[in-house]
Amino acid sequence: MHGNKLFIKIWSFILALAGVGAVGYILWENGAFLPGWVKWENELFYDQTGQYNISVSNKSVQITYEDVVVFTSPDGVKVQSALLCDMDNDQKEELILLCWKKGRFGIYKPFWVEKDEKKWSQHIFVYEFEQEKVKPKWMSSYIGQEVKELSANGKSAPYSRIWLTDVEGKTSSYRWDVWGFTKEETQVSFAVFGDILIHEPIYRYALRHDSSFDFLFDNFRDVIGQSDVAVINQETPYTDDPAMYSDYPRFGTPLLAGQAVADAGFDVVTCATNHALDRGAEGINLTKNFFESHDVVCLGIQTEEEIAERPYEILTRNDIRFALFNYTYGTNGIKIPKENPYMVHLLEDEEKIRKDIERAEKEADIVIVFAHWGSEYASQTEEFQQKWAQIFADSGVDVVVGTHPHVLQPYEVLNGEDGHRMLVFYSIGNFISAQSEKSCVKGGMAQFTISLTPKGYQVTEYALKPLAITWQEDGRFMVDFA
Numbered sequence: 001m002h003g004n005k006l007f008i009k010i011w012s013f014i015l016a017l018a019g020v021g022a023v024g025y026i027l028w029e030n031g032a033f034l035p036g037w038v039k040w041e042n043e044l045f046y047d048q049t050g051q052y053n054i055s056v057s058n059k060s061v062q063i064t065y066e067d068v069v070v071f072t073s074p075d076g077v078k079v080q081s082a083l084l085c086d087m088d089n090d091q092k093e094e095l096i097l098l099c100w101k102k103g104r105f106g107i108y109k110p111f112w113v114e115k116d117e118k119k120w121s122q123h124i125f126v127y128e129f130e131q132e133k134v135k136p137k138w139m140s141s142y143i144g145q146e147v148k149e150l151s152a153n154g155k156s157a158p159y160s161r162i163w164l165t166d167v168e169g170k171t172s173s174y175r176w177d178v179w180g181f182t183k184e185e186t187q188v189s190f191a192v193f194g195d196i197l198i199h200e201p202i203y204r205y206a207l208r209h210d211s212s213f214d215f216l217f218d219n220f221r222d223v224i225g226q227s228d229v230a231v232i233n234q235e236t237p238y239t240d241d242p243a244m245y246s247d248y249p250r251f252g253t254p255l256l257a258g259q260a261v262a263d264a265g266f267d268v269v270t271c272a273t274n275h276a277l278d279r280g281a282e283g284i285n286l287t288k289n290f291f292e293s294h295d296v297v298c299l300g301i302q303t304e305e306e307i308a309e310r311p312y313e314i315l316t317r318n319d320i321r322f323a324l325f326n327y328t329y330g331t332n333g334i335k336i337p338k339e340n341p342y343m344v345h346l347l348e349d350e351e352k353i354r355k356d357i358e359r360a361e362k363e364a365d366i367v368i369v370f371a372h373w374g375s376e377y378a379s380q381t382e383e384f385q386q387k388w389a390q391i392f393a394d395s396g397v398d399v400v401v402g403t404h405p406h407v408l409q410p411y412e413v414l415n416g417e418d419g420h421r422m423l424v425f426y427s428i429g430n431f432i433s434a435q436s437e438k439s440c441v442k443g444g445m446a447q448f449t450i451s452l453t454p455k456g457y458q459v460t461e462y463a464l465k466p467l468a469i470t471w472q473e474d475g476r477f478m479v480d481f482a
Helices: 002-029 200-208 221-226 255-264 280-293 348-363 383-395
Strands: 043-047 052-057 060-065 068-072 078-085 093-101 120-130 133-139 149-154 163-166 171-174 179-182 185-197 229-234 269-271 298-300 315-318 320-328 368-373 397-401 411-415 421-425 430-432 442-453 455-473 477-482
Touching: 052 348, 060 078, 060 093, 068 133, 078 149, 093 149, 149 421, 171 442, 185 221, 185 397, 200 255, 200 280, 200 477, 229 255, 229 368, 255 280, 255 421, 280 298, 298 315, 298 320, 320 442, 348 368, 348 383, 368 383, 383 411, 383 421, 421 442, 421 455, 430 455
Parallel strands: 185 229, 185 430, 229 269, 269 298, 320 368, 368 397, 397 421
Antiparallel strands: 043 052, 052 060, 060 068, 078 093, 093 120, 120 133, 149 163, 163 171, 171 179, 185 442, 315 320, 411 421, 442 455, 455 477
16 A cells, blocks of 8 residues: 555656656747846837838737738747848848847758757847838847847948847947848047147258158057057148248148158048148148048148038048047138138037037047147136037037147046037147247147947047157157156
8 A cells, every 4th residue: 555655656756747847848948948137128110111010029020011910020039129220221121130049050050060959049130121021131140149239320321230239238230241240340449649840940850860750750650550540630731842841930841741640650630720821722732632642531621622611521440430520719810711711620600510510420420529729838728618618518529639738738528418428638738849848848649449338339448648758969859658
């Protein structure tokens, strides 16, 4: 009797285990054991035509066209998130799914893999709308990340990018590249230097020594080369006529100095300064044409031939687009030619500048303004700088770098009226000059990094590294880190 009771208990236990195993198997097959951090979206939205109704609910997607169901996400696929974007620039939206499925591979398994694994993993599925149907376009293998959020960059561009934010808050960017998505670099580093102010002692030394200004950058070639974007402020216009070489108050800088800037590897020069018109339209033409012929972006000035205004330039690095502006407070009383009103970009028409920035924001991921402003030799900011800095912050500018005072001024992060944060260096001083004031021999190199974050591209690191100008016994002026 006791033996029968023991047999019944053992058999009941085995049956219970079998039941638990069956339930567990069912739960596993239906994705019940997926990570707890996964946030399953439930939403309803339409495509740009308003004809397709996309419903995300209960880990699946259903699409209707004129109240008829034309698509349901595949069995065995659990949809975490969905969005629409024109990822391949064909003027049509595609449906992007962040989803889970068993196995590491998409539709096609490599021939050398005998059997796919049974673990659940994340994938990207892409579908396109075509003649009232929804057709598969791309089914990825395991994406290799634990993705918490899927989003699109939302900018008009040659292509749209999808952003994947992982459980640690790091965001990666992917763009469509004919055959599928390619992961992009998501950081760009900047190194920005202050005024190149070539006084007579500096250019006389260069002309006596192989007519080369290369010595100015001897201590900075590494940092220029290691930066994604290197910028310097060309304070004075160039001339190729030795008879026109000159010092303060109306500068004429040997074109050879421009060759040194280009050879050093600078990507951008800012030329909207109070001395921009010291050599008239001829100086503007020579300076701008020289830099453009050497693939250096020249900001803030326009030649006589450039009749239409170009308030900003778009620079692209690592597929991140930067709108670059450059303004000066004035031109030392020298009037801009009436026939060329945009020859030098002036910091004066607030309404127009706001509209230009608004337009640039639609084209670019980041907006940067280089401002020639403030009072010379003043270590603190003035009302004019503070006013315009707040205008820029309120307009959505991301970074402002100031020059002109020839000395260092503070830097800070300002908040715009909508909470937007903007980094501003009010003055980074001189890079090179022969000014004798102690405060003028101390400049700075502004460094900042733009990175992709869950909120889009933002400034993630910044610093101002001090520089110092020294005069050598042989008459050479040198710059180095202080």
